[in-house]
Amino acid sequence: xxxxxxxxxxxxxxxxxxxxxxxxxxxxxxxxxxxxxxxxxxxxxxxxxxxxxxxxxxxxxxxxxxxxxxxxxxxxxxxxxxxxxxxxxxxxxxxxxxxxxxxxxxxxxxxxxxxxxxxxxxxxxxxxxxxxxxxxxxxxxxxxxxxxxxxxxxxxxxxxxxxxxxxxxxxxxxxxxxxxxxxxxxxxxxxxxxxxxxxxxxxxxxxxxxxxxxxxxxxxxxxxxxxxxxxxxxxxxxxxxxxxxxxxxxxxxxxxxxxxxxxxxxxxxxxxxxxxxxxxxxxxxxxxxxxxxxxxxxxxxxxxxxxxxxxxxxxxxxxxxxxxxxxxxxxxxxxxxxxxxxxxxxxxxxxxxxxxxxxxxxxxxxxxxxxxxxxxxxxxxxxxxxxxxxxxxxxx
Numbered sequence: 144x145x146x147x148x149x150x151x152x153x154x155x156x157x158x159x160x161x162x163x164x165x166x167x168x169x170x171x172x173x174x175x176x177x178x179x180x181x182x183x184x185x186x187x188x189x190x191x192x193x194x195x196x197x198x199x200x201x202x203x204x205x206x207x208x209x210x211x212x213x214x215x216x217x218x219x220x221x222x223x224x225x226x227x228x229x230x231x232x233x234x235x236x237x238x239x240x241x242x243x244x245x246x247x248x249x250x251x252x253x254x255x256x257x258x259x260x261x262x263x264x265x266x267x268x269x270x271x272x273x274x275x276x277x278x279x280x281x282x283x284x285x286x287x288x289x290x291x292x293x294x295x296x297x298x299x300x301x302x303x304x305x306x307x308x309x310x311x312x313x314x315x316x317x318x319x320x321x322x323x324x325x326x327x328x329x330x331x332x333x334x335x336x337x338x339x340x341x342x343x344x345x346x347x348x349x350x351x352x353x354x355x356x357x358x359x360x361x362x363x364x365x366x367x368x369x370x371x372x373x374x375x376x377x378x379x380x381x382x383x384x385x386x387x388x389x390x391x392x393x394x395x396x397x398x399x400x401x402x403x404x405x406x407x408x409x410x411x412x413x414x415x416x417x418x419x420x421x422x423x424x425x426x427x428x429x430x431x432x433x434x435x436x437x438x439x440x441x442x443x444x445x446x447x448x449x450x451x452x453x454x455x456x457x458x459x460x461x462x463x464x465x466x467x468x469x470x471x472x473x474x475x476x477x478x479x480x481x482x483x484x485x486x487x488x489x490x491x492x493x494x495x496x497x498x499x500x501x502x503x504x505x506x507x508x509x510x511x512x513x514x515x516x517x518x519x520x521x522x523x524x525x526x527x528x529x530x531x532x533x534x535x536x537x538x539x
Contacts, residue, residue, distance in 0.1 A: 162423050166435045169419060172411040174256070174442035176404075178450060180244060181252040183404040189393040190244035191383035193405060196396065198236050198379060200409030201372040205418070209365040217363050227357045228370045235350035236375025236413070237382055242343035249336035251453045256436075256443040257302050258340040260466045263433040263473055264295040265348040270430055273352055277480075284479035291472025298469055299341075302462030306330070310455045351429040354421060364421035371417055427477075434474045440466075 184190060218224075247255040267288060270276035278285045354367075361367055387393050396402050420432045440463060447453040 162427050162431065165419050165423055166432060167438060169416055169432075170435050170439040171442065172416065173439045174446065176408045176412045177247075177252045177256050177439070177443045178446050179400065179404040179407055181247060181447070181451060183401045184244060184248055186400060188401045188404070189383070189387055189390075190241055190248070191379070191386045192393050193244065193401075193408075194236060194240045195376060195379045195383050196405040197240075197409040198372045198376040198413055200406055201413035201417075202369060202376055204410050205365065205372060205414040206369045209363075209369040213363040213366045217366050218361055221360075224357065224361050227353060228361075228367065229374055231350055231353055231357065232371050232374035232378055234346045234353065236371065237378050239343040239346040239350065241379075241382065242339045242346070246336040246339035246343065249332040249339070252447045252451060253440070253444045253453055253455065254302070254333070254336065254459065255340055256440045257459060257463050257466065258299055258337055259344055259347075260436045260440060260463075260470060261295055261299045261341065262344045262347055262436055263430060263470055264292040265345055266351050266433045267292050267430050267473060269348050269352050270428070273356075275352065275355065275428065276430060284476040286476075287472045287479075288476035291469040291474075291476065294469025294472065295466050296469075298462045298465030298467075299337075300462075301465055302337075302459050304330075304334075305458030305462065307457030307459075307461075310457055310460060348429075348433075351420075351424075351433060354417075355424045355429045358421055358425060362425070364418050367421060368414060368417040372413055375413075430473065431477050434470060434477065436470065 180193065183193065243255060243259070246258070250258075267276060271278055276288075278289070280286070357367065358364070396405070423432050444455065444463075448455060
């Protein structure tokens with residue numbers, strides 16, 4: 144008997160790791176936006192105007208690709224789909240981002256990023272309520288997701304209410320503890336900023352779940368992204384005109400950090416992000432997309448310590464550690480859910496092609512049996528058996 148097994152491990156591994164690479168890229172993008180936006184806000188840029196410019200730039204960049212690439216695949220626009228897109232444009236581009244940047248004004252970039260780590264927990268709870276996430280109390284992976292959600296919320300509360308001593312990661316020469324404490328964020332501002340960011344995260348979680356629902360009836364990610372950015376620009380402009388009425392100078396922009404922040408955030412954190420998370424969401428769901436927020440927090444904490452000279456308190460570090468632990472309980476549970484549903488990689492032929500040669504009592508008659516398992520379609524398996532005896536083949 145001779146066994147021969149052929150498979151493509153590299154292709155299989157790449158397909159499994161693609162969603163992870165994509166969400167990690169998104170977190171690096173968010174980290175850069177947090178640093179740049181904090182600098183721009185400190186220089187006096189209005190968060191309302193920033194949101195408008197950001198999505199206007201994203202609309203200009205994404206729309207040509209959507210028009211060309213989605214020309215044949217774009218479904219007909221209906222009132223129901225348009226209403227969902229209008230709500231999507233309100234939830235994230237307007238409500239979430241304005242509250243997030245307002246909260247950042249009251250606190251720091253590191254604090255705002257760390258507080259946004261409650262997003263996966265909120266998204267998970269909403270997905271359960273909407274029936275997009277299944278929970279079995281007796282299942283270990285479901286228990287892990289529940290414990291992780293509770294732990295994440297607890298970590299956010301620790302970050303908000305517990306301060307502790309200052310931890311200096313990168314201390315500049317000539318600086319002292321007293322000098323650093325003068326620039327600190329007081330508890331009242333921390334609570335106010337935390338509430339704004341929490342409400343923003345709730346709006347963001349609504350956006351993520353609604354985007355997953357909308358993609359089922361409007362499955363063109365580029366076109367959906369273009370619509371969200373366009374309508375978000377219009378709705379954000381209305382809010383900005385109301386909130387900044389009588390202050391026309393806030394709309395002025397020049398070749399400085401403000402323009403760089405708007406360009407970067409519009410292209411990377413609105414255009415590319417809405418598209419990439421839509422692609423991943425079709426396969427892994429909204430909870431997976433939001434589960435890697437701690438990576439952004441770590442990047443921002445390190446960069447802001449020496450770029451923005453922000454303070455790092457022991458209470459915030461402990462809270463961040465608790466948040467990370469809770470989030471990865473959720474990630475572990477989600478990974479087990481996915482492995483149980485789709486143990487084989489999509490669009491791959493399973494590595495099970497077996498050839499058996501048998502000598503029939505030494506009379507020279509050879510019987511070949513080839514078994515090929517094709518798992519290209521999720522949840523289905525096709526088995527093809529080919530037998531050959533003296534040149535005759537039978538296919539079943």
